[in-house]
Amino acid sequence: MAFAPVVGEAASALADDWIKVQQALATGDREEVSDRIRQLQTRASECQALRLTPYAEGLVTWASRHPGPLGALAVRSARELDPELPSSYFLFARWQWQRRDLLGAARSYIAGWWALFLFEPTRAMLGAATIEWVVLALGWALLLAALAQTLTFITRLAHDAMELARLVLRPANAVVLAAAILVLPLFGGRGPIWLLMYLFALSFVYMALGQRIAAVATCVVLALVVPALTVWQYTMLRWPPLPTRLASMLEERRIDFPSLHELGDLGGELGGDFSYHMLYGELQRMHGDVDQARIEFQKAIRAAAGESGPRVFLGNVALEDGDVQLAIQLYNDAIQSDPRNALAHRNLSFAYDQARRFKDGDTARRTAKEIAGVGWQDLGIPGRDPRIQYPRLGREDIDAALAQLPSETDAPTWLSSAEDHFVRALFSPMSMVFWLCGILGLVVLAVRGRWMWTAQRCSRCGKTFCAKCKTATESDALCSQCISVFLKRDLVAIDQQLAKQARVRRWDIVSTVARRVASALIPGSHDLAERRPWLGLATGVLAWICLLGAVIWAPWALPSVDPYLAIAPVQFILGAGFLALWLRSVVGAWPGR
Incomplete structure (x- = not known):
């Protein structure tokens, strides 16, 4: 039984072999480059180093500045040194696109994305950027949804505030008290977010059951946005332990x-x-x-x-x-x-x-x-x-x-630190506004549902009324004037009927234009107004994720993940997604009332 003798030469340092590769690249001799890279691979296999990531990155960087046959050889060699390095696929896809090899470019581009998820450093960077993007888009979409709901009920809220003020003061002073009730957070030195969420909380009473559940869920999710970003900062932004x-x-x-x-x-x-x-x-x-x-x-x-x-x-x-x-x-x-x-x-x-x-x-x-x-x-x-x-x-x-x-x-200390910051962020001023909003909305809902009237909007003319100011009772959906005009025609003069019909036409025009404008500026707002809160929230969140992804995330975050990643396809896909959701929102709100 005979064995070949073990070679008595110590392994060369990989760094020395890499210097020889660089020298060969400087000469431009393809045969010498191939030989030096094979020597580097042989030395690495002797040490059982299967992924030579730093050297593969170096070859891709050199190839990006020297396109051509030698650059293509460097990219192929980079794939051999580290098959999971995404940069080699993205750079090759860019070259194929320039040669009008669209199918090959698509294959390389998809392979690059797959490698992007497999490669741990880029996967961590992509995850960090994606979480920030999604959380910020979610928070922004929910804030706009709260704004849309508040604007829907603002006239009813103002009417009830005025009626409440008249119970305390004379009409001349009641206007001032009603305005003070509506802008109460400003008297406490709070900003516009506090004012918006305060009015949103007061609007819970005008919502249907499904809308109220969605409103409470909106407050909870918004309250968790800041803690979520805090955890993201103290975990995802750190280099892995x-x-x-x-x-x-x-x-x-x-x-x-x-x-x-x-x-x-x-x-x-x-x-x-x-x-x-x-x-x-x-x-x-x-x-x-x-x-x-x-x-x-x-x-x-x-x-x-x-x-x-x-x-x-x-x-x-x-x-x-x-x-x-x-x-x-x-x-x-x-x-x-x-x-x-x-x-x-x-x-x-x-x-x-x-x-x-x-x-x-x-x-x-x-x-x-x-x-x-x-x-x-x-x-x-x-x-x-x-x-x-x-x-x-x-x-x-x-x-x-x-x-x-x-x-x-030690890594567990990082996790404990993130948990501590998460708990503190739960009660930070930015989170407290949303917690207090949810609690205030539920309290006002319980109090007003038992002891106070609730204003409504006439389904024909849009006038706001409540039980205190309504005299006719034949219809719950119409105001007293519309009941007289449209249900008691013989008892109303012709000129009053014509005036009311003109008001109804004006309200149709105003409400239709407002609905269309709102659906164009705030995707999903039409579904919110039509008591489809979950569909409206889903439409708005997805639309803003797509828009912010195409405008901010793709051009700013992806190049930091991989500098050779082409962002145009990502922007095209996200832009198409936003356009589809925006059109769905606008088309749904376009028909007349």
Whole structure:
């Protein structure tokens, strides 16, 4: 049984290979560029680094400034270095669009969006921008819906305020008192939002049951907008915590130099911790710096002499460097520390085979099979030689390595901070206006429903009336004059009938124009007025999400997520959505009353 000898050359640092790629790009020689990129991929595969994100980003950036055959080669190579990097797809889609390859551009564009969701950094940035956009659009749409409902009932509210004031003061002074009742928040030094929500709360009594439920829900959602944005600020806007980034690096075998350097900066606090040196050494090895990895594994042995893990790592490095005897010694030391370490037995069997000690190799192999069972061949991560496997580190090792960090750098503290800010934001002035609005509306509804009249609007002429000022009782939907004119024609003079009919025509024109203008400015307002509150709210919210997305979110947020992402298709889709919802609102309100 013969084995090829392990190559005795240490892995070059990936950064050195990347410099050679840059030099080849500067020469413009496609063959040399391909060779250097293949060399970079080979070095990365030796370290089991599967996603070379920084180098893929560098190739895409270079290609964006050098379109042509060499740029296309750089983009294809970037996809090979990191298949989930969205920038390579978006840049290629832009080139295909310029060549009028519309189908290919669409495929690349869709593939770029798919990669955008798969790639953790861009997914987090996109999520942060999207949440802000949706929450702000939701708040704005609900505020406009409250404005539309308030304007619908403002004449009835003014009538009831006037009637209430007449019970207390003479008519001349009653007007002043009624105005003071309507603008009461302004006397307390509050702003227009307080005034709007105050009038909206007083309007609950004029609404149907479904409208009242929707109004209370509107107040609750608006009160939660500020806390939601606070949580968004303290969670989504933060860079993912270091444990999360390290776990992603190990799971995806992804190169991430900033996170590696951040972990290295913690050496002053964690320098004597065994788990820290194991984690830092494995990440250094994954990034191609075998010498630094060897130093970290040696520090891990000094930190915990009885642990077998660092000896397995060092034995693997020695075996890959061609020092078979040192590898055998280190594997035996590891087995002495932990006789049940199946990976040490497995790698020791391969080291014995390299030393032509086949009998000892068979014995070590049998021991590994007895300990690990049928999966003894796949106990770890392959190294430069796939027959050599390294221990697999995971989330537990990260938690153990960072367990000694101060609490302010730990992820749960961030969550607790976000929760604290959320609770405080619930009772901030911006949230309190909506909480108080909902409570005031329910209180006024209960009081007025039991002890006070409620004004109505005549269905024919639009005049506002209440039980105190109405003399005829033949119809609840008509005012006294309309009852006399349209139900008691013989008792009313012709000139009075003509005057009333003219008023009805004027009201038809005014109400129709107001309804159409409102539906054009506030999508969904017609459904709100027609007692379809949920349909009106859904129309308004979706319309404003589309409009703000096309005007603000797409041109301002998406370029920060990926600079090569074309925003025109996104704006077109969102603009078409807004146009469809706007037309639905306008067309529904266009017929006459």
